[in-house]
Structures are given as structure tokens and as C-alpha cells.
Amino acid sequence: MHAGLPKYIPVxxxxxxxxxxxxxxxxxxxxxxxxxxxxxxxxxxxxxLKILGDGELNVKLNFKARAFSASAKEKLEAAGSSLTVLPSRKKWVKPSVAKNLARADEYFAKKRAAASAAETESTSA
Structure with missing residues (x-):
């Protein structure tokens, strides 16, 4: 069970x-x-790392973290600090599944393009 495990290091x-x-x-x-x-x-x-908003900050700092609480964002932006949200790790996907997902994305992109072309054609006619 993963329900009780922390997902971030809070500061x-x-x-x-x-x-x-x-x-x-x-x-x-x-x-x-x-x-x-x-x-x-x-x-x-x-x-x-996750930055939490308990307390005040009076200096301008450059923050690099994966997440910021809403109150921390407000306080840091008010103090003039710069916030950099680090990207999360990509979930590992079996190569064959990734290949199939790419094919599916390509297939549905073509379907959407054809549907939008047919829709614009029917509205202009």
C-alpha cells in the first residue's frame, strides 16, 4: 500500500x-x-522537494523544487523570489507499449484532422 508514504520532502x-x-x-x-x-x-x-508556506520570507531567493504549496507561491512571489518547478520523472513504459501508444496517437491525430476537415467542408458548403 502506498497511501501512507510521503511523496515529497517538505520544507x-x-x-x-x-x-x-x-x-x-x-x-x-x-x-x-x-x-x-x-x-x-x-x-x-x-x-x-516541496516548499510549504508556513512562515515568512524576507529575502529574494531562487527556488528549485518539484512542488510549491499555494500559500508558499503567494508569499515567495510577493517577496520577489524566482520559482523554478522541476519536471517530474517520466513513468517507465515497456518499449512495446510505448510503440503502440505512439501508433495510437498518430492514428487518432489523423482521425481528428479528417473530422475537422470534413466539418469545415460541410460548414462552408
């Missing part, structure tokens, strides 16, 4: 504020680990 703004970052510093999983704010071990080493 609050108040923890980042107390860590002593200066204007223009980068806040990422690596920098937080180096400063000792987080200590991912075991399964946590593979988890992405």
Missing part, C-alpha cells in the same frame, strides 16, 4: 528563513542538504 519557509540564506542564493534539495535543514536517508533520498 517550510520559516525553516529556510532561519537557515541564513542571503539575497540571490539558490534553494534546492542539494543546498538544503548541505546546510543541514534536511537529512534524506533511505527511501527519502529519491523524493523530490
Amino acid at each position: 517550510n519557509l520559516k525553516d529556510i528563513e532561519t537557515a541564513g540564506f542571503r539575497d540571490g542564493d539558490e534553494v534546492s534539495l542539494e543546498t538544503l542538504t548541505k546546510r543541514g535543514l534536511i537529512n534524506p536517508s533511505g527511501r527519502d533520498r529519491k523524493l523530490p
